[in-house]
Amino acid sequence: MATVELEAIGIVKRxxxxxxxxxxxxxxxxxEVHAVMGENGAGKSTLMSILYGMQxxxxxSIILRGAEMHYRSALDAIGAGMGMVHQxxxxxxxxxxxxNVVYGMEPTRAGLIDRKKAAADVAALxxxxxxxxxxxxxxxxxxxxxxxxxxxxxxxxxxxxxxxxDEPTAVLTPxxxxxxxxxxRNLTADDRTILFVTHKLHxxxxxxxxxxxxxxxxxxxxxxxxxxxxxEIIRAMTGRAVNLKVEKGPSQPGAVVLAARGLTxxxxxxxxxxxxxxLDVRAGEIVGIAGVAGNGQTELIEALTxxxxxxxxxxxxxxxxxxxxxxxxxxxAGLAYIPEDRATTGTALPASAADNLAMGFQRHAPLSRSGLxxxxxxxxxxxxxxxxxxxxxxxxKLPVKTLSGGNLxxxxxxxxxxxxxxxxxxxxxxxxVDVGAIEFIHGQLVxxxxxxxxxxxxxAELTEIMALADRILVMFxxxxxxxxxxxxxxxxxxxxxxxxxxxxxx
Amino acid sequence: xSGSARSSFRLPRIPAVPLAVLVGVVLGALxxxxxxxxxxxxxxxxxxxxxxxxxxxxTLNWAVPxxxxxxxxxxxxxxxxxxxGGDGQLVVGGLVAALVPLYLPGPGPLxxxxxxxxxxxxxxxxxxxxxxxxxxxxxxxxxxxxxxxxPAIGVASYIVGFPxxxxxxxxxxxxxxxxxxxxxxxxxxxxxxxxxxMIVAIAVVFYDRRxxxxxxxxxxxxxxxxxxxxxxxxGPQTVRIMFASGAIAGLVGAIIxxxxxxxxxxxxxxxxxxxxxxxxxALLAGGEPLGATGAGLFFAALQTGGFAMQRETAIPRVLTxxxxxxxILFLAIRHxxxxxxx
Numbered sequence: 001m002a003t004v005e006l007e008a009i010g011i012v013k014r015x016x017x018x019x020x021x022x023x024x025x026x027x028x029x030x031x032e033v034h035a036v037m038g039e040n041g042a043g044k045s046t047l048m049s050i051l052y053g054m055q056x057x058x059x060x061s062i063i064l065r066g067a068e069m070h071y072r073s074a075l076d077a078i079g080a081g082m083g084m085v086h087q088x089x090x091x092x093x094x095x096x097x098x099x100n101v102v103y104g105m106e107p108t109r110a111g112l113i114d115r116k117k118a119a120a121d122v123a124a125l126x127x128x129x130x131x132x133x134x135x136x137x138x139x140x141x142x143x144x145x146x147x148x149x150x151x152x153x154x155x156x157x158x159x160x161x162x163x164x165x166d167e168p169t170a171v172l173t174p175x176x177x178x179x180x181x182x183x184x185r186n187l188t189a190d191d192r193t194i195l196f197v198t199h200k201l202h203x204x205x206x207x208x209x210x211x212x213x214x215x216x217x218x219x220x221x222x223x224x225x226x227x228x229x230x231x232e233i234i235r236a237m238t239g240r241a242v243n244l245k246v247e248k249g250p251s252q253p254g255a256v257v258l259a260a261r262g263l264t265x266x267x268x269x270x271x272x273x274x275x276x277x278x279l280d281v282r283a284g285e286i287v288g289i290a291g292v293a294g295n296g297q298t299e300l301i302e303a304l305t306x307x308x309x310x311x312x313x314x315x316x317x318x319x320x321x322x323x324x325x326x327x328x329x330x331x332x333a334g335l336a337y338i339p340e341d342r343a344t345t346g347t348a349l350p351a352s353a354a355d356n357l358a359m360g361f362q363r364h365a366p367l368s369r370s371g372l373x374x375x376x377x378x379x380x381x382x383x384x385x386x387x388x389x390x391x392x393x394x395x396x397k398l399p400v401k402t403l404s405g406g407n408l409x410x411x412x413x414x415x416x417x418x419x420x421x422x423x424x425x426x427x428x429x430x431x432x433v434d435v436g437a438i439e440f441i442h443g444q445l446v447x448x449x450x451x452x453x454x455x456x457x458x459x460a461e462l463t464e465i466m467a468l469a470d471r472i473l474v475m476f477x478x479x480x481x482x483x484x485x486x487x488x489x490x491x492x493x494x495x496x497x498x499x500x501x502x503x504x505x506x
Numbered sequence: 507x508s509g510s511a512r513s514s515f516r517l518p519r520i521p522a523v524p525l526a527v528l529v530g531v532v533l534g535a536l537x538x539x540x541x542x543x544x545x546x547x548x549x550x551x552x553x554x555x556x557x558x559x560x561x562x563x564x565t566l567n568w569a570v571p572x573x574x575x576x577x578x579x580x581x582x583x584x585x586x587x588x589x590x591g592g593d594g595q596l597v598v599g600g601l602v603a604a605l606v607p608l609y610l611p612g613p614g615p616l617x618x619x620x621x622x623x624x625x626x627x628x629x630x631x632x633x634x635x636x637x638x639x640x641x642x643x644x645x646x647x648x649x650x651x652x653x654x655x656x657p658a659i660g661v662a663s664y665i666v667g668f669p670x671x672x673x674x675x676x677x678x679x680x681x682x683x684x685x686x687x688x689x690x691x692x693x694x695x696x697x698x699x700x701x702x703x704m705i706v707a708i709a710v711v712f713y714d715r716r717x718x719x720x721x722x723x724x725x726x727x728x729x730x731x732x733x734x735x736x737x738x739x740x741g742p743q744t745v746r747i748m749f750a751s752g753a754i755a756g757l758v759g760a761i762i763x764x765x766x767x768x769x770x771x772x773x774x775x776x777x778x779x780x781x782x783x784x785x786x787x788a789l790l791a792g793g794e795p796l797g798a799t800g801a802g803l804f805f806a807a808l809q810t811g812g813f814a815m816q817r818e819t820a821i822p823r824v825l826t827x828x829x830x831x832x833x834i835l836f837l838a839i840r841h842x843x844x845x846x847x848x
Contacts, residue, residue, distance in 0.1 A: 307735065331737040339735055348729035359725065359736035368718045 004063075005030040005193045006051070006162050011060035013046050020046040021057070022217040028162070033184060033194040035204045035225070038214035039237055039406070039434030044197050047214070048164050051195070052084045053077030064162070083160025085151040087167045093140030097133055098122040101153045125156055129186045132179075144294060145176030152183065163187065164195045169203055170431075173292050174462070174495035181207050199435070201230040213237055234435055248446045251470040254283035257334070257423050257454035258304065263313035265299045273299045275478035276313070283422065286445065286455040288469025288486075290462060292498050296478035297458050298340060301427050304456075305337050306330040318422060331360060336421040338412055340428045340458075342405075346412040349401035353393055354382035356400050357415050389414035390440070406437035413441055417448060424448055427458045442468060462491055462498075476500040522837060523790070530832040534825060543821045552826065555814020556807035563694040564813075567766070569806035570703045574758035575784030576802030577710050581751045583793030584714065585726040587744065588648045589751045591636060592781030594655030599629035599756025601662045603763045604680050604770035605670070607687035614686020618764060621687065622702075625760035626753040632658060633752020634745050641741035647748070663772045672769070679771035689765035699761030706754060710795045723747065727793060755781075783809070786834050805830055 006028040013021040021043045028034045038044050050057050053071030062069045064080055071077045074084075091100050098119045106113045107121065122135040131149045133142075139150060148168065155163055165184075169177045184194055184207060196208055204211055205225060213221040213236040221236035258281040266273035274296045281287045291297050302308035304315055306327040315323045317333045325333075339345040347356045358378050361367045366377040382396035391410045393403060400411055413429065426445060430438040445468060449455050459465050465472055472484045474497040482497050496504050535545035556565050575592050582589045589595075606621035607614075636651040667678035674681075689697040714720040722743065726733035734740050758780070763770055783805050791797030812826030 305735075326739050326741075327735060328737040328739045337735070344729070345731050345735050348725050348732045351725060351728045355721070355725065358721070359732070362718050362721050371718050373716055373718060373721055 003030045004028070005065060006195075007063040008047070008051060009061050009063065011047065011050060011057045011062075013043075013050060013055070013058055019217050021050070023060070024214070024217070024219055026212055026219070028193055028195060029210075030193055031188050031191045032209040033188060033196055033207055035196045035198060035208040035211040036214065037198065037204060037211055037233060037237055039436065042214040042237070042434075043217040044214055045166070046217075048084070048166060048195070048197060051077070052082055052164060078158050078160070081159060081161035082164070083152075083155025083158060083162065084164040085148065085155065085166065085168060087170060089147050089151055091139050091147060091150060093138075095139060096135065097137050097139060097142075097150050097153075098135040100139055100150055101125075101135075101157050103154075105158065122153060122157065125153060129156065129183060129190070131183055143176075144171045144292070145173070145179065148172070148180065149183070156187075160192070162193045162195065164197065166197045167199070168196070169198065169200060171292070171294075171460070173499045174491060175499050176292075177203070201233055204233065205230055237435060246442045246446055246467045248468075249450075251285040251449065253285040253470075254452065256280050257283050257318055258456065259316045260304060261314050263300065263303055263315065264311050265296075265303050265308065266311065271478070272311070273478050274303060274310070277475075277478075277480055279473060279480065281423065281454040281456045283454050284449060284452050285470045286449050286457055286468050288465040288472045289456070289458045289475050289480075290460075290465045290472055290494055290498060291458075291475035292460060295475050295498075297427075297475055299478075300475070301337075301340070301425060301458060305335060305425060331419075331421070334422040336416040336419040336424045338416045338424070338426040338429050340431070342408050342412045347400050347408060350399050352397050353386065353391070353400050353403075353411060354378050354396040356411055357382045357385050357396075359415065360419055385411075385414040385418060406433045409433050409441070410437060413444065417444055421453075423454050423456070425456045425458075428460065429457070430459075430461070430464060438464075462494055465489075466491070466494070474498055526833045526836040529836045530829045533832050534829045537828065538821060538825065541821075543819065547819055548815055548821050548825065551815040551818045552808065552811030554811075555818075556811035561810065561814070563696050565807050565810040566700060567695040568810045569803050570699050571758045571762055571778070571780045572783055572787070572806045572809070573707060573799055573802035574703050574754055574761070575780040576787040576798050576805075577707060577784075577795065578751050578755045578758070578781070579785040579788035580791065580793045580795050580798035581710065581723075581754070582747050583727070583788050584795070585723040585743070585747055585793075586728075586730055587747065589633060589636070589651050589748060590648060590785070591633060591651030591655045591752075592755050592784065593776055594651075594658035595629040595633050595752040595755035596759045596775050596781060597655075597658050597662045598632045599625035599759030600763045600775045601665065601759075601770050602628040602756070603760035604683060607683045607764075608670075608680060614684065614688075617687040618689060621764060622757065622760045625756040627756070629756025629759065630749040630751075630753035633748045633755070637745040637748035641744050647744070651748075659776070662770070666770055666772050677771060679774075680769045683764065683768045687764065688768055689761065691765075695766065697761075697765035699765040702757065702761065706757065707795070707799050711799070714795045719746075783830065786830060790834060790837060 004027055008024060008026040011021045011024040012019070024043070024047055026047070036044050036047065049055050051062060053074045053076050056071070069080055101122045102118045107117045108114055119135045126133050126135065131153055133146055133149050133153065139147060152163070168180060172180060188194060198204060208225045211223045211225055211228065211233060212219055213233060215237060223232065260277055260279050263274055263277040264272050277300055279287070289297055299308065303310040306322065306325055306329065309324050314321060317330065317335065320333050322330050322333055343349060358367055358381060361381065362373070367374060367381060379396060386393060386396060389410045391414065392407050400408055403411065416424065429441050429445065433441065445455060445457065457465065457468055466486065466489055469486050472486055472489050472494065474481045474484065474494060476498060477500060481500065481502055484494065538545040538548050555561055578592050579589060603621045603625040606624050607617040610617060610620065632654065633651070636647045636654055639645040639650045640647040663678060666680050670680055672679055672681040689699055691697045692700065714724065722733060722738045725736070726738060726740065726743065730740065759775055762775055767774055784802060787801035787805050788798045790801040808826045808830060812823035815821055815825070816823040
């Protein structure tokens with residue numbers, strides 16, 4: 001176990017004035033699971049892209065099995081035995097598993113792809129590491145967890161000795177996650193090395209051998225997992241102790257603010273994506289929708305907010321029917337909405353922070369009068385929100401694409417919370433956000449609830465749902481499978497429900 | 507962004523647009539040289555023809571429709587939409603502007619005003635058809651706006667070729683508009699159309715920078731999904747913007763018909779290619795109206811200079827169109843003109 005497999009020495013990477021990696025030393029032993037942790041913008045992604053050859057470091061060197069590496073591209077790194085499973089899978093959905101795996105290095109016979117050999121090789125590889133996959137299945141029809149196995153197979157087929165897993169569990173059910181951990185154990189037993197990039201502390205505690213913590217582009221701590229604790233790691237990541245538990249009193253539900261009845265989306269193409277969903281959200285409560293991403297939550301929220309007109313069913317907002325109305329009318333009726341994707345929906349990246357923060361306020365005083373914008377009021381509004389929500393940005397005139405994920409999310413949260421709408425829909429409000437910002441956003445959501453707002457929270461993060469929600473609805477395959485009072489929810493029952501296994505959960 | 511630390515040598519940073527113009531001028535000069543001409547003389551004639559004080563009225567007169575059609579393209583482009591139907595809208599406006607003073611009774615100046623307003627409304631409505639088709643039936647406006655030009659051009663051609671033809675001439679055109687209904691001239695070829703177009707350009711820039719509608723259009727251009735999510739109803743906005751865009755095309759048609767041609771002649775509005783020069787100018791500025799107006803003026807000067815060059819030297823004025831194209835292509839290579847923010 002004591003051989004060093006991969007070493008990074010004095011890695012420096014600058015983007016203009018920003019130092020993303022500041023003399024990072026990393027040493028990974030052969031056959032270990034090594035966690036790289038850090039808040040957003042700590043430099044994890046930059047470091048991984050350098051180790052995987054996607055960009056060269058400005059200074060420093062990479063030593064793989066004793067030899068210094070000079071990658072020109074990721075292809076060199078793959079050739080040297082590196083593999084990476086990205087957060088967003090890079091697969092051809094219309095092709096079969098084996099076609100995806102062998103793509104780029106197909107076994108050939110007389111210049112043609114040897115399909116039989118390819119499929120057999122992939123099957124053998126899958127069996128060896130107990131990665132349960134049917135090589136002939138079409139990737140687009142597989143669940144997310146299985147697709148991830150295809151990505152791992154892809155790397156193994158190229159004989160990756162070091163495998164970088166970038167936030168691998170973000171899209172998995174707890175059961176799928178446990179399956180992944182089994183695979184990781186099989187890989188390390190075969191002396192392969194895993195670099196595990198994650199935000200999730202309990203996973204680090206469960207599967208890793210050692211942890212390297214980054215903060216502000218530097219290594220702040222190297223720890224042996226067995227000898228440390230989650231609290232210690234958080235302290236290292238944030239430089240302070242973070243309260244993971246959310247302080248909140250019991251909810252005091254009032255009148256129904258949002259009601260959906262028989263809501264169905266996408267019935268035309270056979271199986272509906274959202275299938276006869278009924279739900280109520282009352283003033284002063286947080287209703288959580290738990291579920292693995294891709295089980296209809298996105299479409300449900302689109303139908304509730306007016307981004308998509310449902311095929312059948314009704315939505316009422318404060319007693320007003322809004323089913324077939326657009327977002328503008330929903331917002332007029334009392335909707336604030338933190339969308340799932342801050343970069344593609346929640347903001348216009350090239351626009352300034354002031355412009356982004358003005359959205360939704362532009363038609364009314366003080367930001368405008370009789371159709372004319374008041375530039376001073378827009379600036380004041382932006383400065384006020386930036387200060388109140390602690391967004392780290394040099395000036396409200398800067399485009400928001402320069403912001404880190406957590407700060408960008410704060411822009412969205414700040415804007416939506418400052419709409420004093422009776423209904424707040426928060427979709428994955430802390431996805432990819434660092435621990436400090438999570439704590440802040442959670443606190444804000446509870447504060448809004450206590451002010452008497454109705455909050456509908458959608459999250460793939462069970463800990464988040466369990467910490468915040470007063471009632472939990474579990475969504476699977478387009479349907480609400482069950483309602484669980486927060487007090488009775490455990491990770492295990494919710495996990496089983498999220499996988500659609502109602503009988504076992506009961 | 508990822509500037510390598512090792513490279514200490516850097517080209518001096520020339521802003522994109524001057525650089526593109528420079529490249530165009532150099533390549534154009536080579537082209538002239540290769541074909542046996544004198545590039546220095548060619549460029550001198552272009553400059554004199556466009557910018558010598560005596561030629562300003564010509565340049566400005568050419569700039570009025572060109573800048574107008576630039577705004578026609580720039581307004582939707584600002585919101586990430588494309589109106590390729592400028593030709594059809596120009597013809598609808600021009601035809602209506604000719605028919606109103608010919609077939610309605612009333613005092614001349616009133617007829618002029620009514621003709622302009624009717625031309626703008628007609629062309630605006632015609633452009634809105636494409637918007638309506640996209641929001642109601644999902645027909646991409648990029649295609650429908652272009653395709654809708656052909657029926658407009660064809661029907662106008664038929665109307666002035668047969669039922670409403672001036673039978674005293676051999677051409678497909680209407681009779682002359684009465685003197686009283688023509689746009690008053692300022693001096694030489696310049697008429698009140700110049701002032702109207704200046705007002706429109708200022709109004710568009712003001713709308714873009716200072717109004718709620720302008721803000722919503724800009725945000726849509728930067729991220730349409732964001733604008734829709736933020737509560738901007740994209741469908742009605744599409745129709746409004748296309749109406750405004752078409753109305754300006756109608757105004758351009760009316761200015762040409764009432765101010766310089768005094769009749770609607772089949773094909774006469776389209777042969778100078780204002781729509782496409784305007785579209786290029788709008789692309790050059792990424793839809794930003796002030797920059798687009800500047801680019802439109804620049805192209806107008808270039809084209810007016812081209813006429814002078816063709817008169818004074820043996821070099822055909824196509825050279826200026828080549829220059830225009832090289833500039834756009836070069837900008838597109840370096841900076842992704844018109845590329846959507848990702």
